[in-house]
Amino acid sequence: MTGNGTGDAAAERTTGRLLLAAAPIGRPEDASARLRAALAGAEIIAAEDTRRLRRLAADLDVAISARVVSYFDQNERARAAELLGELLAGRDVLVITDAGLPGVSDPGYRLVSAAAAEGVPVTALPGPSAVTTALVVSGLPTDRFCFEGFPPRKPGERSRRLAALAGEPRTMVFFEAPHRLAATLEAMAAEFGADRPAAVCRELTKTYEEIRRGPLGELAGWAAEGVRGEITIVVGGAPEPAGLSDPADLASAVAGRESAGTPRKQAIAEVAKENGLPKRVVYDAVVAARR
Numbered sequence: 474m475t476g477n478g479t480g481d482a483a484a485e486r487t488t489g490r491l492l493l494a495a496a497p498i499g500r501p502e503d504a505s506a507r508l509r510a511a512l513a514g515a516e517i518i519a520a521e522d523t524r525r526l527r528r529l530a531a532d533l534d535v536a537i538s539a540r541v542v543s544y545f546d547q548n549e550r551a552r553a554a555e556l557l558g559e560l561l562a563g564r565d566v567l568v569i570t571d572a573g574l575p576g577v578s579d580p581g582y583r584l585v586s587a588a589a590a591e592g593v594p595v596t597a598l599p600g601p602s603a604v605t606t607a608l609v610v611s612g613l614p615t616d617r618f619c620f621e622g623f624p625p626r627k628p629g630e631r632s633r634r635l636a637a638l639a640g641e642p643r644t645m646v647f648f649e650a651p652h653r654l655a656a657t658l659e660a661m662a663a664e665f666g667a668d669r670p671a672a673v674c675r676e677l678t679k680t681y682e683e684i685r686r687g688p689l690g691e692l693a694g695w696a697a698e699g700v701r702g703e704i705t706i707v708v709g710g711a712p713e714p715a716g717l718s719d720p721a722d723l724a725s726a727v728a729g730r731e732s733a734g735t736p737r738k739q740a741i742a743e744v745a746k747e748n749g750l751p752k753r754v755v756y757d758a759v760v761a762a763r764r
Contacts, residue, residue: 489516489560489594491568493581495600498572498703501532503601509535510599511605513568519544519556521579541679544568544580553584558592572703573602578622578648602703603677604646610684611644611672611707618644622630623658630656635664639751640711647706652701658693664687664753667744670709676702690702723748723755724762 482624494511497503510717512518512530518539520526530537543694544552556566568575574597575581588595604620621638624647625631638645649657655674663673667690675683686697691709717723722742741759745752 478619487563488591488647489563489565491560491566491584491588491593491595492584492598492644493575494509494567494569494598495574495602496529496569496572497678498601498603498606498683499676501529503678504529504533505600506599507598508600509533512537512539513567515539515567516564517542517556517559517566519552519566519568519584520655521545523574525571546580549580552580553587556584557587557591557593560588561591573604574600576602577602577620581683595704600677601676601678603648603703606677607672607674607705608646608709609645610674610677612686613644613670613707613709614673615644617642617710618646620646623650624660626653628656628660631660632664635660635760636751636753639664639753642710642713644710649704649706651700651704652700654704654706655693655696657706658689658696661706662689662693665689665708667693667710668746672707673694673700673701674705674707679703711751717744717748717749720758720761723750727755727759728762 478637490513494508511532513534515537516539518526518537518541520541521540521544521640523543526541527537544556561567568581570579570581573579576585586597608615608618619641625634647657658673661669668688670687671689671692672684672686673692673696677686679702685692717726726744727737727740731737732742735743737759741755742752745755
């Protein structure tokens, strides 16, 4: 039986090694001694932003002798093929993004997948991560969580994606651009419920770090005033259903409220909230009953 683990001795390898290096998410002093050594000794460095890499190296007082190439979203596919060729030719490649680990909402996945398929050793130089940093400071449950990356930019697509996550029981972690934060929080409040607990983590580990905790509706109002910096959002998972769950019962509850004069949309929202369910579930039950 053969393997492609990363523990093989260099003398036994005919390919190079792919190293995924975690970069500080804020303060350069969070960089490890291993990162300094890896940058100084690398043969080829694939950087999301070569200028930021040079700035980080200067902050760490590291002299880079490697060949440095750009590796970002727009050239990821072509550059991954090029870097795989270097690996197969026996040269080591270090991948580093602007902050955090490569492959987490940043370039890296395609190259890792291709390298693994070719038997190239792949390893990671662990370090800071905005995902886990935000999670542990959020005050929300950490025993089970999922990372959902950036929500879609278009309002309709964003609402559909969030609606599909409304029943997710695990704590959810998202990235978002500051100029879209208010709209995203409003969409989350609409799909998850304005009372769902959440935390907005801004400028993690930096001088002006801010952790804002509260229900989604309240956070959406705060963000409407304008927010700057790198943003990570943590949202509590859906609560366990405590009331009605059968579609026929849900439709009947909505019908009862409608007969008492409550508009259908409001009745659906009220029944959903009372039973700890996404509005979409109750709406689908009403549509099914009318059919």
